[in-house]
Amino acid sequence: MNYVGRFAPTPSGALHFGSLVAAVASYLDARANNGSWLVRIEDLDPPRTVPGSVDAILCCLDTFGLHWDGQLMFQSQRQSAYLEALEKLKKQDRIYPCSCSRAQFQTNPLYLCPCLNSPPSQKDVALKITPPRINVTIDDTIIGPQTQHLADEVGDFVVQRKDQLFSYQLAVVVDDAEQKISHVIRGSDLYQQTPRQAWLQSCLGYHQPVYGHLPIITNNQGQKLSKQNLAAALDLSQAPALLSQALERLGQIAPCSLRQAPVTEQLAWAITQWDIAKVPKRMQDPIAFV
Known part of the structure; x- marks a missing residue:
């Protein structure tokens, strides 16, 4: 089976550090396995869509060197x-x-x-x-x-x-099948929903992807980083430093010489060194910059 991964943000605001960790993990797992990496915009609920957020999300991914394959998918068109x-x-x-x-x-x-x-x-x-x-x-x-x-x-x-x-x-199951997603790497806040999605896949005759759920990034109050909790938008001018922090959170510790290197250099190293077994099962400490 060809490896096909995906990152599926909701356009309800700018990406934050938790979003970056999820995007980097799914990107690296795909690239390390010589796979494709797709982006799906989960604009299923129009009232939650913030004007301009889609462009901001795509600009952010591009700034961090997370370039996707193929055409974007929009749930609003499905x-x-x-x-x-x-x-x-x-x-x-x-x-x-x-x-x-x-x-x-x-x-x-x-x-x-x-x-x-x-x-x-x-x-x-x-x-x-x-x-x-x-x-x-x-x-x-x-x-x-x-x-x-x-x-x-x-x-x-x-x-x-x-x-x-x-x-x-329902939507995520149908879309994963349409895009032939083979692997889903996402936050563990969605883990409890995975069994019902697996059952729906069986009802609809779809293939079940391989799942991997990342530990949640929290703020200083122990809350999951989210737009609802007013998580700070990523500072694109600090992309190399933030990418280095994301890799560290994923258990992929880059050499000191790469900590401030351009994102393309960090990602090139991370793809060759990616080891999903090193991803921690839980985050021990909240991030300090939110």
Whole structure:
């Protein structure tokens, strides 16, 4: 199988250091395996898209020497593909309409959705899917094998929202299949979602990629670096120093002579030396510059 990796940012703002670590890891794993590296813009939710952020993301990747292959994919242009997958799941009698709100589940852990047995009459409903009572094991290349019981630990989950937008779970599975993604290297904040994606892949007849989940980069308060937590945008004028820090976080310690070298030199060294086994399973210390 040809190696095809990907980086899939959400255009809700500029990339931060956590984004850089994920992008560098997926890029290096692809290049070290003589593979392709694709970029997908996950603009599935239009209200979350910040004007100008796509150009800013692409400029940032270019500045750090992370040049992608092929054409960009935009989830906002993929609605027909998601609808086709949804129809396939409907034909398998796995989908049902649900009028319950997210708040009902969040405020009451014992809340039992009545919609499966008593379909709602209104039109503004979400579409949910019921996973089987099985264990799904992901043999993660970074954190090792992890098992999740779908029915007990996940339960029914949304594949199309009430506003008719498709869920991330469905979209990412369809897009990975379309792009023939063989390896997914991403943050461990998405690990808990991986078993349900693997199950959807089996339902839709898709190949399951190899997964590797990176430890989360945190700020001084121990919070995951994210746009919601106001993580600082990458300072492009400091690209060599930031790239060196990203490599260090990934367990790829460059020689002192390369710490301030141009990004092209650092990446050339890192590709030849890349060892995913050296990626730590967790980050011990928060970063200091946010």
